[in-house]
Amino acid sequence: MRRTPPPAALAVGIAAAVMTLQALLLPLFAGPAANVAPRDLPVVVAGPDPAVEAFTSKIESMSPGAFEVTAVADAAAADAAVLDREAYAAFVLSPTGISLHTASAAAPAVANLFNAAAAQLGAGSGIPVTVTDLAPLSPDDPHGGGFAAGFFPLVITSMLAAIALYFAVTGFAARVIGLLAFAALSGAAGATVLQSWLGVVGGDWWPVAGVIALITLAVSATVHGLASVAGPRGIGLGAVLVLLVGNALGAVGAAPELLPQPWGEVGQWLPIGAGATLLRSVAWFGGAGGGAAAWVLASWALIGLALIGVAWLGRKEQAGSEEAEAHEAARQLGATVAA
Numbered sequence: 304m305r306r307t308p309p310p311a312a313l314a315v316g317i318a319a320a321v322m323t324l325q326a327l328l329l330p331l332f333a334g335p336a337a338n339v340a341p342r343d344l345p346v347v348v349a350g351p352d353p354a355v356e357a358f359t360s361k362i363e364s365m366s367p368g369a370f371e372v373t374a375v376a377d378a379a380a381a382d383a384a385v386l387d388r389e390a391y392a393a394f395v396l397s398p399t400g401i402s403l404h405t406a407s408a409a410a411p412a413v414a415n416l417f418n419a420a421a422a423q424l425g426a427g428s429g430i431p432v433t434v435t436d437l438a439p440l441s442p443d444d445p446h447g448g449g450f451a452a453g454f455f456p457l458v459i460t461s462m463l464a465a466i467a468l469y470f471a472v473t474g475f476a477a478r479v480i481g482l483l484a485f486a487a488l489s490g491a492a493g494a495t496v497l498q499s500w501l502g503v504v505g506g507d508w509w510p511v512a513g514v515i516a517l518i519t520l521a522v523s524a525t526v527h528g529l530a531s532v533a534g535p536r537g538i539g540l541g542a543v544l545v546l547l548v549g550n551a552l553g554a555v556g557a558a559p560e561l562l563p564q565p566w567g568e569v570g571q572w573l574p575i576g577a578g579a580t581l582l583r584s585v586a587w588f589g590g591a592g593g594g595a596a597a598w599v600l601a602s603w604a605l606i607g608l609a610l611i612g613v614a615w616l617g618r619k620e621q622a623g624s625e626e627a628e629a630h631e632a633a634r635q636l637g638a639t640v641a642a
Contacts, residue, residue, distance in 0.1 A: 331551045338563045341369035341416055345389065345560075348374055349381040350396025358396055365420065378402075385409075385437050388584060388592025391558070392417040400431035406438035408505065408587035410558035411447035438587045443502030450503050450583075451556035457493060457515065458546055458575060461485075461522035466538055468523075469530045475615035478531075479608060482523050490516025498586075506586035514585050518578035521600040524607025525574065531614035549575035571596070574603050 308316070346362075348355050352374075359372045373390070375381050381393035385406050391413045395402040403421040407414035414436070421432045440447050464485045472478050494512035497504045504511055522545050529537035529544075552562065552570030559567035559576065570576035577599035584593030 328547060331548065334563070339412075339557060339561045341366060341413070342560050342562075342564060342567075343371040344369060344391050344413060344416075344558075345371050345373070346392045346394065346417075347381050347384045347390045348372055348394045348396065349377050350394075354396045358394065358401075361424070362394075362420070365423065382437060386588060386591065388588055391560075400433065403432060403434045404437050405434065406587070407436050407440050407447070408438040408583060410561075411440065412557045412561065440587075441502050441505055447556065449497075449501060451579075453493075453497050453501075453503060454553075454555050454575060454579060455550075457489070457519055457578075458522055458550070460489065461519040462526050462542065462546065464489075464519075465523040465525075465527035465530065465541070469527055469538070475612060478527065478611055482520060482527060482608070485523060486516040486520035489519040490514075493519075504582065504586045510585045510590070511582070514578070514582050517597070517600045517604065518574060518582070521574040521578070521603040521607070524604045524611070526607070528607035528610030528614075531611045545574055549573040552576060553579055555579040572599055574600060 307313075348358055350358070355374050359374070362370055363372060373384075375384060375393075378393075378395045381390075381395055382404055384390040385393050385404055388406075388409060391406070391409055393404040395404065401421070401424065403417060405414040405417050418434055421434055424430070424432055440450075444450055465482070468478050468481045468485075472481055490512040493515035494504070494508050497515075498506070498508060498511055525545055526538060526541035529541040531537070533540065549570070552566050552573065553575035554562055554567060554570055555575060559571055561567065562570065571580060577596040581593040581596035581600065584590050584596070
């Protein structure tokens with residue numbers, strides 16, 4: 304017979320378990336935040352070859368390892384690299400000065416970093432530096448804080464929907480319908496609030512609504528799928544994976560290249576990081592640079608739905624086995640009575 308530990312021992316065990324979780328979460332959150340710095344930020348430079356070589360040496364010497372500089376043919380190619388999200392900024396060199404082209408919608412923190420670098424270059428060389436924002440943030444959210452803060456409610460409500468459906472709804476089809484309905488409704492509501500009302504997201508309404516729906520489906524299906532195969536423990540695992548780890552490494556308010564590696568890259572393989580990248584791409588860049596993020600979100604959604612199906616098939620098979628055992632027991636009982 305299994306013995307229940309004394310209340311005091313149980314209390315100490317719970318305290319130790321939560322303390323262990325705390326010890327793991329502290330470096331997960333504080334570590335990346337304390338080590339935010341530019342690391343191999345992609346930047347392009349256009350201009351005469353000798354000027355490009357000299358400028359590249361200068362900018363790399365200013366912050367070794369901070370920038371990954373690529374030379375391009377001309378100003379048009381430089382702007383295309385920024386708008387296609389292949390680079391965070393472009394420096395265009397000319398006899399009259401330096402022109403810095405950024406895209407604050409891609410990452411406000413990175414745009415500010417390049418603006419500071421341009422000011423340092425101008426002050427150090429005496430060469431005039433002009434700054435142009437090719438993809439500015441919304442005037443209603445000039446620093447990008449609203450965009451970053453809007454992600455937390457999307458994730459929380461997606462988890463709540465997954466948990467509510469798990470406890471309140473039975474049947475594979477009903478649960479899938481519930482998840483899809485929630486995703487569609489949250490996409491419409493999210494786009495209306497974040498774009499039409501608050502003005503913190505740019506772009507057209509339909510693509511933005513579609514991306515928000517995909518983000519919420521990826522989160523809710525993942526948590527619900529894990530719960531379906533592992534019960535309440537699956538909910539805890541989903542919360543840790545999607546919310547805690549995903550939020551710490553998602554770089555929603557920064558950029559993956561600002562986090563210590565490989566954690567910045569790992570965050571892009573989780574729903575929050577991929578969702579932020581895809582929503583920025585659709586809202587301000589016509590979808591450019593969002594293909595990989597879309598595949599990541601779709602994969603999480605499909606895996607979650609597949610787990611729900613696996614759990615349903617397992618329960619169906621178990622129910623069939625129990626029914627067969629009941630029939631066999633009744634047959635044997637009947638045979639015994641007849642004898």
